[in-house]
Amino acid sequence: MTAEELLRSLTPNVLGILVRRGADFAAAEDAVQEALIEALRVWPADPPRDPKGWLVTVAWRRFLDAARSDAARRRREEIAEVQPPPGPVPEADDTLRLYFLCAHPSLTPASAVALTLRAVGGLTTRQIAEAYLVPEATMAQRISRAKKTVSGVRFDQPGDVATVLRVLYLVFNEGYTGDVDLAAEAIRLTRQLAAAIDHPEVYGLLALMLLHHARRAARTDADGGLVPLAGQDRTRWDTALIAEGVVILQAALARDRLGEFQAQAAIAALHADAPAAAETDWVQIVEWYDELLALTDSPVVRLNRAVAVGEADGARAGLAALADLDQTLPRYAAVAAYLHERDGDKRRAARLYAEAAGRATNLAERDHLTRQAARLNRQL
Structure with a gap:
């Protein structure tokens, strides 16, 4: 170390x-x-x-x-x-208390993430600023405001584990920028939380992170372009991380206290278990999305479920599953484009890919969607 x-x-x-x-x-x-x-x-x-x-x-x-x-x-x-006299420092683990403090409901998600990285993760303000691609002074102000907000907060009741987990998931989804690998940092912090609290959803989140992180090397090509799951070279997936994630997930599911992170991890495990994209058990994935919907009733989950339905029951069924969703949802146009292409409507799919590219906030995703639209336009 x-x-x-x-x-x-x-x-x-x-x-x-x-x-x-x-x-x-x-x-x-x-x-x-x-x-x-x-x-x-x-x-x-x-x-x-x-x-x-x-x-x-x-x-x-x-x-x-x-x-x-x-x-x-x-x-x-x-x-x-009342300064204590010099001597050995008493053994006590305050990590869990700090997690709950940094995920205080009065903080915005961005402030909670920054404070967690600083107070629990031990990162410097400069490192956090570089990871979020903002000036160090801006990040310093954000952290300072967050610290003032939580100063004096007393913990008279147990903290909200769900809020802590959401903060850690936000950290994980930031991925990698600057000299701080936030995905790896989120895994490290979640392992730390799992050692401090016995909760199946903590294990579910850790399993989910490991299973997603296992595919990281295959997500981009040599030029940095985005490679969709179906097109990834599965020999580049980290089998050790997959195996660890599956073991952790199985232990969590055995507790019979299903939560959304466990359900998401189960879906990720089914993808990881398929030797090839064509061998993916889409029927079981749809069943897990149904479980996830029962837990969250999230429009984003419904959107992802529509993709799974399209793979399990055909593109028309997937499009039918999209029918009641808000078309302004992030990635709605991209999902609709994919399903219309699967259904043979290349012209409409090309238009939707171009629309999705215009809405994309991530450069790699925008480039990928633009290429998809261009590919179909060449075929018309």
Whole structure:
């Protein structure tokens, strides 16, 4: 484990210790970040015997220095007076508490994700900004506002696991940009959460991430172009990740407390299990989409189900499943284009592919849809 990896793994516990000692979240998080910077400077030449104890000591000193210079001196000095004596840091895992704090309902999804990456993931503001392709100052302001929002929040009731999982799923879906692999980071954080809480949906999300991540190398061609699932070279899929994801999913499903992430993972597992696209068990995938609809009643799930119905029962059945959906849904035009092409209406499919390309927010997806439209137009 590198020094940076060690620091990132220790960050949640160190932050939690400062908060339990009386520091408010915003001030504690600032102090921990300063301690991490100091560790990166000092440790290569003089590594500590007790890394966590070192970080706690330095971070607490930074907090006290800031507290003494704060305008609210009297309140801050009362905290300083109860400083625990030097000694071993008590063993406690505050990671779970921090997850719930960072996924507080008062935060926007973007702020919750940024705060989770900073406080639980141990990433720097610069790294998070690069991952989201925004200026560092913009990200610093977003994190600062988020910290102020959750400062002083008390946990008198258990946190909402579903909210935490959605934040982690948002991180995962950001994929890779800059020098931070957010998909891998989301998997690391979800593994951490799975070690802290026994919940089938946590395992379901972890399985889903692993199964999707296993296909990553095959998702783009040599030129960076998008490769749809049916056209991917399955020999490039990571079989070890698939096997791990399936084992985790089976253990979660055995608990008989089905949730949406478990259902999504089951669909991903069926795709992973097919040696070739033509051998995909679309009938069973439709059944899992039905389970997912019963749990969520999501328009996006209905859209994806229409694709599965089109594969299982034919393009006309898939188009019928689209009939009641809002045509302004993201990817609606792309799905309709695919099904109309399968049904033999190339002219309409070409028009819909071009429409979908105009709505795409991802450059790789836009290029793929544009190429699909051009391909069909050449055949007319």
